[in-house]
Amino acid sequence: MITTMAGTVKVYEEVLKEIKNYIHNNHLSPGDKLPSERELAEELTAGRSSVREALRAMELLGLIETRRGEGTFLRSYRPFHTVELLSTFILQESTTKKDLLVSKKIIEKEATKLAFSKFEQEHITQLESILNQEVDAQQRHYLFFMSIFGHAENYLLQKIWQLMEEFSNAIGVNLYDNGFYYRLLQVLKNREYSKIESVFANY
Amino acid sequence: MITTMAGTVKVYEEVLKEIKNYIHNNHLSPGDKLPSERELAEELTAGRSSVREALRAMELLGLIETRRGEGTFLRSYRPFHTVELLSTFILQESTTKKDLLVSKKIIEKEATKLAFSKFEQEHITQLESILNQEVDAQQRHYLFFMSIFGHAENYLLQKIWQLMEEFSNAIGVNLYDNGFYYRLLQVLKNREYSKIESVFANY
DNA sequence: CAGCTTCACTGGTCTGACCACTCGCTACTA
DNA sequence: TAGTAGCGAGTGGTCAGACCAGTGAAGCTG
Structure with missing residues (x-):
């Protein structure tokens, strides 16, 4: 019996998709605020750490900006950060x-x-x-x-x-x-x- | 006295840099194995969650591949799935x-x-x-x-x-x-x- | 009313606990 | 002896909870 369960989708990937949907459904624009990490976790029935993994990845990609004490904000996307980071590895x-x-x-x-x-x-x-x-x-x-x-x-x-x-x-x-x-x-x-x-x- | 401490670097960013250095210093090539999350956490004096945030971000970028039960592996860069994700966000x-x-x-x-x-x-x-x-x-x-x-x-x-x-x-x-x-x-x-x-x- | 304090809320981080999975070693079986 | 079943250590995946550190607004004080 070979299952190997390679098909299991990681929670943080699912969260990522949900956040994407949230942004789309609510017509959020750059500068708009996302729900807090705790809210998202509860809403999506996930742990806060999983939500954070998704958000951190998004932040690294330059898709969002987080401000301690204030919240997480959508940000106008600029490939620069990504290109910059990736270039580092490539270099x-x-x-x-x-x-x-x-x-x-x-x-x-x-x-x-x-x-x-x-x-x-x-x-x-x-x-x-x-x-x-x-x-x-x-x-x-x-x-x-x-x-x-x-x-x-x-x-x-x-x-x-x-x-x-x-x-x-x-x-x-x-x-x-x-x-x-x-x-x-x-x-x-x-x-x-x-x-x-x-x-x-x-x- | 205004400090605001905007200069605080996030741990996961620091971890990211360290992993980058590790890869470079040890001349790792695609396919090579990275230390386990627990090892990295101890080595860098950081929590495992912070290490994971860095690794998840790298994974999303397609820089590493993780296999449950086995470990985390460096991977030859392929931007494909990253770009797909980004494209939906790109303004x-x-x-x-x-x-x-x-x-x-x-x-x-x-x-x-x-x-x-x-x-x-x-x-x-x-x-x-x-x-x-x-x-x-x-x-x-x-x-x-x-x-x-x-x-x-x-x-x-x-x-x-x-x-x-x-x-x-x-x-x-x-x-x-x-x-x-x-x-x-x-x-x-x-x-x-x-x-x-x-x-x-x-x- | 101006200025200060307090407090609820938000992100940042760590710890410890499980689960699911892989792999190699051991011990049991044929 | 050879083969195999299975145990256990190690690894990623996930969660809950705790605490710290900023922010901002409500509320108190003068």
């Missing part, structure tokens, strides 16, 4: 340093291109002042591209880049020399979009 | 969606460029046969670029792309039309590296 999996550096450079290059049309004189000045700051190379690189991301208007790409930046700092690689930043700045000043590729291509 | 914020699509396109474009030098006739043929398959647009897009990633030799970028692809499928957007693939194929056939940008630029 740890991929042992190849080269993959990381190549990918990071691609993002930096494309972010520059995204930001290009929005660049004005004051932004150029801002970038210049960053380069003149008395900070170490890592810090300067970070500030320089964060400023660029400020105009690229792609939060997702920025998050991924920040993560990659952290990892490459941990690895301790310095991809660019001083000349790079000034060459890139020059290209931006002269508004030569087509030359952005070539500035990066040399590294 | 299609235009900016978020746009970020995702723009980022995905960038990666697809750059992957194509990375793969360019390695393309040979047989690869072109492979891409053509994918386009001729009787599958839906999503599936075809996936296969097409997975084939390209096969030559791009950047596993990290590929992983990130797969993740984005899952998300955009969940959102249900179809960025490219049929002509796109053939135009791209044509460019690859003629070995016109510089035209890759423009093929993507029109979408």
Whole structure:
């Protein structure tokens, strides 16, 4: 007699589904409050810990926000948190340093291109002042591209880049020399979009 | 005196980080076994429930697999069921969606460029046969670029792309039309590296 | 009325107790 | 001896209950 009972559905998965239904049936929107953990547990005839497991998973996915003393709130979903978390695992999996550096450079290059049309004189000045700051190379690189991301208007790409930046700092690689930043700045000043590729291509 | 203690990190988040470290430090690969919940709890000086919250969240993300009576195992990342869950929650914020699509396109474009030098006739043929398959647009897009990633030799970028692809499928957007693939194929056939940008630029 | 205290409620965490299941070892049987 | 039934340790699944730590509003105090 082989039963193995692989078909048993875990309570927390069931709870998850119920919460989903609850949100749907009550037409909840981001910012709206969910029932308290204790209420949910009683309502769904489940233990509070099971409810919490479901809620914690949802929180990690960025679907809800919990505030101690206040409650649990639906939140507008942004894949960033998830992508960020998963990227962490994926990054740890991929042992190849080269993959990381190549990918990071691609993002930096494309972010520059995204930001290009929005660049004005004051932004150029801002970038210049960053380069003149008395900070170490890592810090300067970070500030320089964060400023660029400020105009690229792609939060997702920025998050991924920040993560990659952290990892490459941990690895301790310095991809660019001083000349790079000034060459890139020059290209931006002269508004030569087509030359952005070539500035990066040399590294 | 305002403290509010918003800086308190939740235990389960800490546990998550520790598990991540454990995996990394012990060079665990998919299929390897993690310590039991009770061991982890004792090791990290946390309650078993907190450990479980972290593990459940990881399980929902598809990072681990748990087998009752056996243990918890690391698993090669497969976002499938996660994405299905997320898709029902996703509130299609235009900016978020746009970020995702723009980022995905960038990666697809750059992957194509990375793969360019390695393309040979047989690869072109492979891409053509994918386009001729009787599958839906999503599936075809996936296969097409997975084939390209096969030559791009950047596993990290590929992983990130797969993740984005899952998300955009969940959102249900179809960025490219049929002509796109053939135009791209044509460019690859003629070995016109510089035209890759423009093929993507029109979408 | 302003300011403070109290208290009910909410999430955060831990503990201990069972249950259901897996697997290996033991002891019994053929 | 060989094979097998079953016991027991270990593991995840779940629950109940306890206590802590914030929040906010009602109610008290001056």
